[in-house]
Amino acid sequence: MKPFLKWAGGKYRIIDRIRAALPPGNRLIEPFAGSGAVFLNMDYPANLIADSNADLINLFRHVQSGGKDFIEYCQQFFVSENNQADAFYRLREEMNTTSDLQRKAALFIYLNRHCFNGLCRYNGNGGFNVPFGRYAKPLLPVPELLNFWAKSQSAKFEVADFVTTMNRAEPGDVIYCDPPYVPLTATANFADYTKEKFGLQEQQKLADLAGELMDKGISVVISNHDTEFTRSAYAAAKIYTFSVRRSISSDAKNRQNASELLAVFM
Numbered sequence: 001m002k003p004f005l006k007w008a009g010g011k012y013r014i015i016d017r018i019r020a021a022l023p024p025g026n027r028l029i030e031p032f033a034g035s036g037a038v039f040l041n042m043d044y045p046a047n048l049i050a051d052s053n054a055d056l057i058n059l060f061r062h063v064q065s066g067g068k069d070f071i072e073y074c075q076q077f078f079v080s081e082n083n084q085a086d087a088f089y090r091l092r093e094e095m096n097t098t099s100d101l102q103r104k105a106a107l108f109i110y111l112n113r114h115c116f117n118g119l120c121r122y123n124g125n126g127g128f129n130v131p132f133g134r135y136a137k138p139l140l141p142v143p144e145l146l147n148f149w150a151k152s153q154s155a156k157f158e159v160a161d162f163v164t165t166m167n168r169a170e171p172g173d174v175i176y177c178d179p180p181y182v183p184l185t186a187t188a189n190f191a192d193y194t195k196e197k198f199g200l201q202e203q204q205k206l207a208d209l210a211g212e213l214m215d216k217g218i219s220v221v222i223s224n225h226d227t228e229f230t231r232s233a234y235a236a237a238k239i240y241t242f243s244v245r246r247s248i249s250s251d252a253k254n255r256q257n258a259s260e261l262l263a264v265f266m
């Protein structure tokens with residue numbers, strides 16, 4: 001089941017590897033939800049889906065509660081007059097400032113489909129700032145939205161930092177963590193999903209928390225690049241490595257294979 005959002009670092013293409021690494025449990029907890037690609041493709045009886053991006057979680061909640069009516073409401077933004085730079089920048093400004101949460105949610109999907117490379121990036125004031133993408137005819141992904149709606153009935157969506165989400169785990173829960181990647185090189189860091197950056201300190205904190213939860217009998221699986229740093233941070237886990245073709249890059253020629261890992265704390 002494909003997610004309805006384009007998302008940097010989305011895991012749809014390696015979903016089989018993640019499924020193989022996740023043990024059974026009563027509830028799946030995802031502290032870094034992104035597009036939701038992982039819970040959409042698992043079959044846990046319950047799902048706690050969290051992310052620090054409030055615009056993203058607002059959208060998930062509207063799809064969950066509004067279903068077909070909300071999807072129809074979103075359709076009004078997908079017209080040719082809105083596929084022009086001036087309309088795009090006006091709607092982007094509106095997404096950043098409106099207090100109408102339904103409109104904000106619909107505009108977030110509009111931006112995801114009309115902005116440059118489907119990126120999600122914010123400036124220092126928390127304003128979405130990705131430029132216009134110039135696609136021929138962006139479409140509202142209706143089948144994917146309907147799938148998400150059906151699947152979301154077993155989910156609870158929360159805006160939260162990963163530490164808060166992970167601390168809510170109980171025995172029987174399984175946690176899948178997909179944090180922003182650690183940089184492969186000092187300059188190749190993409191971690192601008194929200195206005196707070198995710199640095200090596202946060203990466204280490206996540207690894208430490210995973211170890212503590214494992215000691216309490218809660219399984220944690222973490223995705224990341226395979227680097228010296230991650231190997232050392234995840235020393236307490238069993239490591240599975242593989243190579244992945246990168247999906248979001250501004251320069252098609254620079255799309256290359258990167259080594260990734262799944263660290264299984266259980």
Ligand SMILES: C[S@@+](CC[C@H](N)C(=O)[O-])C[C@H]1O[C@@H](n2cnc3c(N)ncnc32)[C@H](O)[C@@H]1O
Pocket residue numbers: 007008009010011012031032033034035036037038050051052053160161162163178179180181193194198
């Ligand atoms: C690699 S993406 C997750 C992709 C997702 N697994 C998918 O397949 O689409 C990382 C996510 O972490 C979120 N994030 C960044 N910092 C966070 C934090 N401190 N706490 C919780 N979520 C955070 C971002 O908003 C982003 O959606």
